[in-house]
Amino acid sequence: MSSDDAAYAGLFAKLERERGFRGNLYRQKCLRRRVAVRMRARGVATPADYAALLDADPAEYDRLLRVLTISVSKFFRNPETWAVIRKQVLPALLLQQEPLVMWSAGSAAGEEAYSLAILVWEWLAAHGRDSWDGVRIVGSDIDNRSLEAARAATYPEVALSETPLALRRRWFTAGEEFRLKEPIRSGVEFQQLDILGTRPNFDADLILCRNLLIYLDRPAQSRVFDTFAEVLRSGGYLVLGRVETLGAEMRPLFDVVDARERIYRKR
Secondary structure: OOOOHHHHHHHHHEEEEEEEEOHEEOOOOOOOOHHHHHHHHHHHOOOOHHHHHHHHHOOHHHHHHHHHHHOOOOOOHHHHHHHHHHEEEEEEHHOOOOOOOEEEEOOOOOOOHHHHHHHHHHHHHHOOOOOOOOEEEEEEEOOOHHHHHHHOOEHHHHOOOOOOHHHHHHEEEOOEEEEEEEOOOHHHHEEEOOOOOOOOOOOOOEEEEOOOOOHHHHHHHHHHHHHHHHEOOOOOOOOOOOOOOOOOOHHHHHEEEEEOEEEEOOO
């Protein structure tokens, strides 16, 4: 191990001790690029110097964690994926009589979870239902700041750039920023959850986890897939990001619904 590798390993060990962030489970090149952003911002040249800065200024931990866990999202990102969810996945689930749980894992500021809620509510309304009874939508993220933003449900216009105009007009109040309306806001609950270390306290019928796995190394990806396989009920759906693939050990457990959009159904 080079001295540089050792310094970064020490920094990530420190982050795990002090804040519970397990950097060893993420792709190291990606993490190092994000650490470098904070190092430049604070004018330090080495990971060891930055670790010393964390001791001198503990508030820097929160700034660093926001950079390390940042995820860029939009409402209805990759519209083709949402079209398949709307046409195939949701009707198959919502026609069931059992209570349903839908989980957006790594929900960031809530765009994905709320996009799902909009489509669910539109389906419910079209079928004469006017409450969330029987449907629970959960968004989870490791970062509390992201969860606070999700609960506030107020977004810049760029976050709606892929949202169909009719939905944008129906479900958002326009201003300097766009505020999500009821009953969509109340249809989603948000929880802090480290997907790498904690199983959620529910089973799910639909899991959305898009563009999170690409930041994890293979052993960490396997752990996440194990959690998904445990949490997802038989007949439930898993939706991944377009550049992500189902782990080889998971493929016997799933049928492919749409290979291009990375949508699978648990057997």
